[in-house]
Amino acid sequence: MKALFIGGTGTISTGIVKKLADDPLWEVWLLNRGNRTEAVPEGVHQIICDISDEAAAAKALEGMEFDTVCEFIGFTVDQVERDYRLFKGKTKQYIYISSASAYNKPAASYIITEGTTLANPHWEYSRNKIASEEFLMKKYREDGFPVTIVRPSHTYDERNVPLGVHGKKGFYQVIKRMMEGKPVIIQGDGTSLWTVTFNADFAVGFTGLMGNRHAIGEAFQITSDETLSWNQIYQTIADALGVELKAYHVASDYLSAVGDKYGYDFEGSLTGDKSVSVVFDNSKLKRIVPQMTTTIPFNRGVRIALDYVLSHPELQVEDPEFDEWCDKVIERLEESKKDI
Numbered sequence: 001m002k003a004l005f006i007g008g009t010g011t012i013s014t015g016i017v018k019k020l021a022d023d024p025l026w027e028v029w030l031l032n033r034g035n036r037t038e039a040v041p042e043g044v045h046q047i048i049c050d051i052s053d054e055a056a057a058a059k060a061l062e063g064m065e066f067d068t069v070c071e072f073i074g075f076t077v078d079q080v081e082r083d084y085r086l087f088k089g090k091t092k093q094y095i096y097i098s099s100a101s102a103y104n105k106p107a108a109s110y111i112i113t114e115g116t117t118l119a120n121p122h123w124e125y126s127r128n129k130i131a132s133e134e135f136l137m138k139k140y141r142e143d144g145f146p147v148t149i150v151r152p153s154h155t156y157d158e159r160n161v162p163l164g165v166h167g168k169k170g171f172y173q174v175i176k177r178m179m180e181g182k183p184v185i186i187q188g189d190g191t192s193l194w195t196v197t198f199n200a201d202f203a204v205g206f207t208g209l210m211g212n213r214h215a216i217g218e219a220f221q222i223t224s225d226e227t228l229s230w231n232q233i234y235q236t237i238a239d240a241l242g243v244e245l246k247a248y249h250v251a252s253d254y255l256s257a258v259g260d261k262y263g264y265d266f267e268g269s270l271t272g273d274k275s276v277s278v279v280f281d282n283s284k285l286k287r288i289v290p291q292m293t294t295t296i297p298f299n300r301g302v303r304i305a306l307d308y309v310l311s312h313p314e315l316q317v318e319d320p321e322f323d324e325w326c327d328k329v330i331e332r333l334e335e336s337k338k339d340i
Contacts, residue, residue: 001025001026001027001067001068001210001211002026002027002029002065002066002067002068003020003026003027003028003029003066003067003068003069003070003210004029004030004031004064004066004068004069004070004091005017005028005029005030005031005070005072006031006032006051006069006070006071006072006073006074006083007030007031007032007071007072007073008030008031008032008040008044008070008072009030009032009035009036009039009040010072010073011155011156011157011159011160011199012072012097012152012155012199012202013070013072014039014157014199015157015198015199015200015202015203016070016199016202016203016206016207017030017040017041017044018041018200018203019200019203019204019207020207021041021042021043021044022041023207026210027045028043028044028045029044029045029046029047029066030044030045030046030047031046031047031049031051031057031060031061032046032047032048032049032051033048033049033050034046034048047060047061051073051082051086052079052082054082054085054086057086058086061086061090064090065090065091066087066090066091066092067091067092067093067210067211068091068092068093068094068095068210068211069083069087069090069091069093069094069095070095070097070210071083071094071095071096071097072097074096074097074132075125075128075129075132076128076131076132077128077131077132077135079132080096080132080135080136081135084135084136084139084145088143088145091146092146092211093146093147093148093210093211093215093216094136094145094146094147094148095147095148095149095150095206095209095210095215096132096133096136096147096148096149096150097150097152098129098130098132098133098149098150098151098219099125099126099129099151099152099153100112100151100152100153100221100223100278100280101120101123101125101126101129101153101272101273102118102120102126102129102130102133102151103116103117103118103119103120103151103278104116104117104118104119104120105120105122105271105272105273105276105278106276106277107278110193110277110278110279111279111280111281112221112278112279112280112281113221113281113283113284114151114218114219114220114221114284118130118133120272120273121272122267122268122271122272122273123265123267123268123269123272123273124268125268126268126272126273133149133219136149137149137217140216140217146216146217147216147217148209148215148216148217148218148219148220149218149219149220150206150209150219150220150221150222151219151220151221151222152197152202152221152222152223153195153196153197153221153223153278153280154194154195154196154197154274155196155197155198155199155202156196156197156198156199156301156305157198157199157200157305158304158305158307158308158309159305159308159309159312159315160305161174161175161237161302161305161306161309162196162233163233163234163237164186164187164194164230164233164270164274164275165184165185165186165187165250165255165266165270166319166322167264167319167321167322167323167325168263168264168319168321168322169317169318169319169322170317170319172309172315172316172317172318172319173317173318173319173320173322173323175237175241175306175309176316176318176323177323177326178237178238178241178243178245178246179241179243181243181244181246182246182326182327183246183247183248183326183330184234184245184246184247184248184326185248185249185250185255185326185329185330186230186231186234186247186248186249186250187230187249187250187251187252187255187266187270187274187275188230188249188250188251188252188275189249190229190230190231190234190247190249191229191230191231192229192230192274192275192276192277193227193228193229193277193278193279194227194228194229194230194233194274194277194278195223195224195226195227195228195278195279195280196224196226196228196233196298196301197222197223197224197294198224198296198301198304200295200296201224201292201293201294201295201296202222202223204289204291204292204293205220205222205282205285205289205292206222208285208288208289208291208292209285209288209289212288212289214288215288218284220284220285221280221282221284221285222282222285222292223280223282224294224297224298225282225293225294226294226297226298227279228298230274231247233298234247236298236299236302237302237306239299240299240302240303240306241306248330250329250333252266252270252271252275253271255270255329256270256271258329258332259325262321262325264325
């Protein structure tokens with residue numbers, strides 16, 4: 001079978017491409033700008049093209065047909081409309097990567113299923129994903145466009161450490177603060193529940209949907225079965241580093257207010273997503289992909305990630321602006337306590 005990945009070198013897709021590269025049943029193609037060729041496994045074909053240039057993409061794809069097209073970098077309706085024009089009649093399945101942040105937060109129940117209402121007034125990213133899903137399902141109902149929707153939650157790999165609060169340059173500054181014995185900010189009181197998924201586990205669920213006729217016209221969430229509080233997540237990171245966790249709990253509403261002028265969208269990422277307790281019910285996925293299970297729990301996955309990051313200096317991207325912001329927030333809150 002022949003698969004095309006639009007993107008294919010990101011956190012989620014890299015694990016899937018690696019898995020399929022070793023599968024003799026699949027011929028794997030990537031369409032991207034070629035910025036991370038080192039992440040492309042041997043035997044995987046590349047089409048170097050910017051898909052936002054629709055005319056160039058159509059020319060590069062001329063005469064090609066696929067069993068599955070997987071869209072990892074489609075964030076807005078106009079992008080999936082472009083894909084519809086490019087791939088209608090040229091693929092037996094189109095898998096769209098949406099987001100579990102599209103679910104209404106807080107939902108009527110903390111247990112999240114594919115039937116949970118989609119609504120997120122706090123985050124434009126999520127609203128765009130919802131609108132993209134609606135366009136694609138409309139095309140499925142009206143034209144038979146063979147769409148499958150996949151909703152990941154917080155997925156990470158060996159190059160990333162999942163956190164609740166970090167700056168524009170990613171996770172590393174928080175890790176550095178931990179190693180320096182400085183307090184790190186955790187949203188709320190740290191007791192809300194969350195799920196993090198290593199990309200190799202995610203790949204099992206995703207590849208089980210590829211070429212699967214039972215997946216056409218359906219939506220699936222793919223996450224680990226492990227549920228942790230944010231306090232447990234940060235404590236596990238500190239344990240893996242061999243340092244004391246100095247947690248500093250700050251209300252998400254306050255973080256949103258004081259982060260906005262620095263360009264930190266904590267209303268979207270926290271109020272609209274990570275500050276709300278969620279437990280994912282993956283029974284729908286497991287009915288058609290029974291091999292889906294958690295093989296890399298967080299206490300193992302975070303050690304894989306930290307070992308990799310701490311041995312690769314290019315991934316240790318410092319963020320002095322965020323570091324200073326954290327110190328200011330903590331100092332201001334400590335001063336306010338003295339006035340009570």
